[in-house]
Amino acid sequence: MAVTDRVHTPPPTRQRPPRDRRVKRLAFSRKVSTWDVKLSPYLYISPFFLLFAVTGLFPLLYTAWVSLHEWNLIGGQGDFTGLENFRFVLVQPFFWNAVGNTFSIFLLSSVPQVVLAIAIAAVLDANLRARTFWRMGVLVPFVVAPVAVxxxxxNLFADQAGLFNELLTGVGLDPVRWHADSFASHIAIATMVNFRWMGYNALIFLAAMQAIPRDVYEAATIDGAGRLRQFLSVTVPMLRPTVIFVVITATIGGLQIFDEARVFDQGGLGGADRQWQTLTMYIWELGWGQRNFGRASAVAWLLFLIIVVSPLANFLPTRRIADQGGRR
Known part of the structure; x- marks a missing residue:
C-alpha cells in the first residue's frame, strides 16, 4: 500500500497595500466623515430653502421687476417706468387710507389676542377635567375656513338685524352701524381675526407654560406666593421668548389681513367710503380691478417693507417689557 506524502500548501496571504496608500485611504475616510458632520445639517434643511427660493424669493424679486414697468393683464410687460409706480401710489389718498385701516385693525386684533391667549393658556394649564377636550376645542375656530367665518x-354684525345689535337694543342701547362707521367696522373685523387665531396662539403659550420647570412653582409656593402672584412673577416673565415669537408672527399676519375684510360686504372694496379697506385689498383692487399690475406690485413691495420694519420696531419694546418683568 503506497503511502503518498501530503504536501501542506499554506493559504495565499493577502498582500497588504503599501503604508502610504493606507495612510491616504485613512485620511480620505476621515475627510469624508468631517464633511458629513459639517454638511449633513445643511442638506437636511436645504429642501426648505429650495422651496422658499421657488415660492418665496423668486416671486418677491419678480414683483420688484414688475413694479418698475407698465404692466397690465392683457398686454403684459410694457415700458420701463423706474420708480414712477411708487411715486404715483404714495400720493394717492386711498393708499394712506389703507395703511391707516390696516394698522387700526392690526392693533385691535393683535393686542387683545396675545393677552387673551395667555389667559386661556393659563386656564388650560390648570388641573381641569377633560383637558384634552378643551385643548382641542380652542383650536376648532382655526380650522374653519376664513371665508365661512x-x-x-x-350676519352677526349686520346693521339692521344682527345679533349684536339685537343684544344692544335689548339692554336699552342704540344699535351700532357696524358697516357704516369706520371704527366699528374695524372692531368687527378684528373680532373675526381674534376668533380664528386666539386658540392657535393659546396652544403655543400652553406648550411654553408646560416647559417651565415645576420646581420653580414649588419654590414660589413655599415662599408664600399665590396663584395670581405665581402667574405674574413666574409664568409671564418665563414666557418672554414665546411672547416675542407670537408678537412677531401676529404682526406679520395682521398686516396682511385680507379674507375677513374682503367678505365683510358684498362689494369687496372695504365699504362705500373704503372705511375698512386694507393694503392687501388695495393691491387686489389695483391688480384685478384696474388691471394695473405695475402699481399693484409697487404697493406689494411697500407692504413688504412695512412688514419688515414693523416687527423690528416692536421687538425692542416687547423684549424690554419682558426683561423688566423678569427682573421683578
Missing part, C-alpha cells in the same frame, strides 16, 4: 360674522 367672515360670512357668519357679517
Amino acid at each position: 367672515g360670512l357668519i360674522f357679517n
